[in-house]
Amino acid sequence: xxxxxxxxxxxxxxxxxxxxxxxxxxxxxxxxxxPSGAGKSSILKIILGLWVxxxxxxxxxxxxxxxMTNDEILQLRKKVGMVFQGNALFDSLTVAENILYFLPDxxxxxxxxxxxxxxxxxxxxxxxxxxxxxxxxxxxxMKKRVAIARALAFNPExxxxxxxxxxxxxxxxxxxxxxxxxxxxxxxxxxIVTHILDDAIExxxxxxxxxxxxxxxxxxxxxxxxxxxxFVQEFFKRFAKGNHNQFVRISKEVL
Amino acid sequence: MIYxxxxxxxxxxxxxxxxxxxxxxxxETVQEMYLIGTKSFFLILLGGLFTGVILAIETGHQxxxxxxxxxxxxxxxxxxxxxxxxxxxxLLLAARTGAKNTSELGAMQLSEQIDALKAFGASPIExxxxxxxxxxxxxxLPLTLIADIVGIVGGMLVxxxxxxxxxxxxxxxxxxxxxxxxxxxxxxxxxxxxFFIATISCYFGLTTKGGTTGLxxxxxxxxxxxxxxxxxxxxxxxKVVWELL
Numbered sequence: 001x002x003x004x005x006x007x008x009x010x011x012x013x014x015x016x017x018x019x020x021x022x023x024x025x026x027x028x029x030x031x032x033x034x035p036s037g038a039g040k041s042s043i044l045k046i047i048l049g050l051w052v053x054x055x056x057x058x059x060x061x062x063x064x065x066x067x068m069t070n071d072e073i074l075q076l077r078k079k080v081g082m083v084f085q086g087n088a089l090f091d092s093l094t095v096a097e098n099i100l101y102f103l104p105d106x107x108x109x110x111x112x113x114x115x116x117x118x119x120x121x122x123x124x125x126x127x128x129x130x131x132x133x134x135x136x137x138x139x140x141x142m143k144k145r146v147a148i149a150r151a152l153a154f155n156p157e158x159x160x161x162x163x164x165x166x167x168x169x170x171x172x173x174x175x176x177x178x179x180x181x182x183x184x185x186x187x188x189x190x191x192i193v194t195h196i197l198d199d200a201i202e203x204x205x206x207x208x209x210x211x212x213x214x215x216x217x218x219x220x221x222x223x224x225x226x227x228x229x230x231f232v233q234e235f236f237k238r239f240a241k242g243n244h245n246q247f248v249r250i251s252k253e254v255l
Numbered sequence: 256m257i258y259x260x261x262x263x264x265x266x267x268x269x270x271x272x273x274x275x276x277x278x279x280x281x282x283e284t285v286q287e288m289y290l291i292g293t294k295s296f297f298l299i300l301l302g303g304l305f306t307g308v309i310l311a312i313e314t315g316h317q318x319x320x321x322x323x324x325x326x327x328x329x330x331x332x333x334x335x336x337x338x339x340x341x342x343x344x345x346l347l348l349a350a351r352t353g354a355k356n357t358s359e360l361g362a363m364q365l366s367e368q369i370d371a372l373k374a375f376g377a378s379p380i381e382x383x384x385x386x387x388x389x390x391x392x393x394x395x396l397p398l399t400l401i402a403d404i405v406g407i408v409g410g411m412l413v414x415x416x417x418x419x420x421x422x423x424x425x426x427x428x429x430x431x432x433x434x435x436x437x438x439x440x441x442x443x444x445x446x447x448x449x450f451f452i453a454t455i456s457c458y459f460g461l462t463t464k465g466g467t468t469g470l471x472x473x474x475x476x477x478x479x480x481x482x483x484x485x486x487x488x489x490x491x492x493x494k495v496v497w498e499l500l
Contacts, residue, residue, distance in 0.1 A: 048374050077376040088371035102375035154375070 001026040001189060002047060002158065007056035009042060016042045017053070018213040024158075024191055024206075029184055031204035032193045033224075035235070039213040040193040041085065044160045047191070048080060049073045078104060081151030085162040087143045089135040089150070095122070096131035099150045121149040125179060141172025148179055159183060161192040165199045177202050197236070209235065263458050269380045270388055270454065276381035277389055283382065287390030292398065295351055299398045300405055302343045303335075307406025310334050311413040324418040325428065331410030332429035336441040340403035342489050345448040348395060349481035353456040356387055357477035360460025361470040369461065379461065388453040395449035396442060403441065436500050440492055447488050452481045 002024040009016045017039045024030045032040045045051040049065050058065040089098050096118045100106055122128050125145040151159055165173040180203045194200050207224045209217040209232050217227045314330045363369050372379050407429050414420035459477040463470050
């Protein structure tokens with residue numbers, strides 16, 4: 001569905017991505033895993049056409065995003081929702097206004113239809129009754145769920161999550177992960193960028209491990225866990241130190 | 256520097272290309288007009304009043320030695336309408352509106368809200384820059400007019416109190432002294448000031464990077480460049496446009 005071919009990008013003389021190629025399959029949760037500063041978020045910005053790579057191609061349903069006109073990119077962005085790492089909610093707008101802000105053709109909808117849309121989206125993310133609150137009145141987990149509701153307002157085919165659980169407590173982390181699973185059941189394709197292995201394993205179908213702008217491993221969980229790549233082994237080893245029981249469970253499940 | 260000028264020129268080009276979008280973002284434009292107009296009102300009132308008062312005191316003392324205090328009215332009136340009214344209003348608004356625009360847009364840039372706009376298919380130029388530019392261009396004229404009027408009134412009060420001028424005579428002289436050319440130049444300047452203050456401050460806001468330090472630096476740059484440009488544009492009007500008319 002989405003394919004990146006030989007993507008390289010350099011910003012301020014720093015190589016962000018170096019000859020990256022990957023495929024995101026329809027209806028699955030693809031995890032982009034790696035340490036902070038590895039270039040994970042750049043992949044999302046390139047898919048959305050926010051950043052233009054120095055070389056390579058981004059194919060969305062077979063069409064090259066890099067060669068699209070502005071209007072075509074705007075149309076593409078209506079098929080792809082994004083949940084930003086810092087949520088990027090507008091402080092001066094209420095929850096309902098944030099969700100409706102980008103809704104296309106909202107002027108054609110009646111007051112009742114708009115209200116129904118908001119109720120539906122807030123109910124999906126378990127935040128019914130918060131429509132009149134401002135972002136500053138919400139907890140970190142609630143903000144994240146509003147950001148997800150906003151991304152869903154378009155009924156996108158693909159949702160890009162940038163570090164969706166970073167900085168959240170375990171309960172909020174769990175509710176965000178449940179939402180990602182629920183989206184998959186509804187047929188939505190998700191790309192989840194994270195450095196938290198625990199969360200990646202819980203929701204991921206396909207895994208892409210990236211380090212210093214290069215892809216070091218791709219495949220299913222069992223392929224990643226048994227990888228002979230030294231970086232991937234080190235990444236899992238460090239994860240195992242802090243999450244011994246979890247790692248033992250995963251290893252038993254996979255091996 | 257050259258790269259910055261190039262980017263700024265592209266921003267200005269984009270503003271003109273997408274100017275029609277103001278119809279779709281009318282509520283944002285009105286909101287910005289309200290923020291510039293009402294929130295700057297007392298600042299402009301004070302700035303204009305004290306500029307007129309000081310101008311009347313300084314010129315009054317000099318003219319008094321020649322027994323020509325009747326000329327205070329003409330000096331204050333022409334000084335306020337042609338030069339000081341627009342420049343003082345421009346400088347105060349460069350600080351207030353410029354800092355507001357850069358800090359708002361810069362904070363949005365740092366918190367990925369600008370990226371969010373783009374990601375959801377909206378244009379930051381249409382949603383953020385054009386409403387601010389239209390609001391500045393339209394609101395700077397009435398604010399300058401207020402600065403001019405309160406400046407002349409301030410000069411009149413000083414003239415009456417300190418130099419014992421007759422109020423109706425002062426007012427008549429002040430009004431009669433103003434020619435169409437004075438009004439034209441004095442009221443044309445705010446449009447240019449408004450346009451450049453808004454675009455410079457939006458440019459610095461949208462190009463903010465480097466966290467809160469970068470935001471502080473860009474806010475200072477926006478105010479400094481806007482203020483400097485107000486003075487440069489004023490010089491161009493005084494020297495070039497005035498002579499051409």
